[in-house]
Amino acid sequence: MTAASELDAIRLQSFFDRAAELAIPIAWRWQKHYASVTTDTGHVGFEFFDQSEPQASIRCSWSVDTPPGWEPVQEWFGDVFTWLDGHFKRSGGVPDGVEPGAA
Numbered sequence: 627m628t629a630a631s632e633l634d635a636i637r638l639q640s641f642f643d644r645a646a647e648l649a650i651p652i653a654w655r656w657q658k659h660y661a662s663v664t665t666d667t668g669h670v671g672f673e674f675f676d677q678s679e680p681q682a683s684i685r686c687s688w689s690v691d692t693p694p695g696w697e698p699v700q701e702w703f704g705d706v707f708t709w710l711d712g713h714f715k716r717s718g719g720v721p722d723g724v725e726p727g728a729a
Contacts, residue, residue, distance in 0.1 A: 633713065641706050645674070648702060650686075651695045672703060 671687025692700050 633710075637709065641702070641709070644702055648698055650699050651693070654694050670703065670707075672706075 667689050669687045669689040671685065673683060673685040675681050675683035686696070686699055686703075688696065688700070
């Protein structure tokens, strides 16, 4: 990664700080208005993991129907994605080994 593509560490830390405050349900009751079957659509999401052994991790992903109560996560993810996308576009691309648009 070149100097021009280095991330602003303070801004990145602010995203991690926001993420540390997120609280979402990890299960929800099956309700007809939350139930859907989608076709021909992708999904977005992210995964956090630490460096311990065994590793602790959490993965969140969703498609067009965000699970109930996940709006703060969806907003946070959108902010992070917009920031990173703008950064990499300005710096000439993503680092080696990172697939653009991969979720």
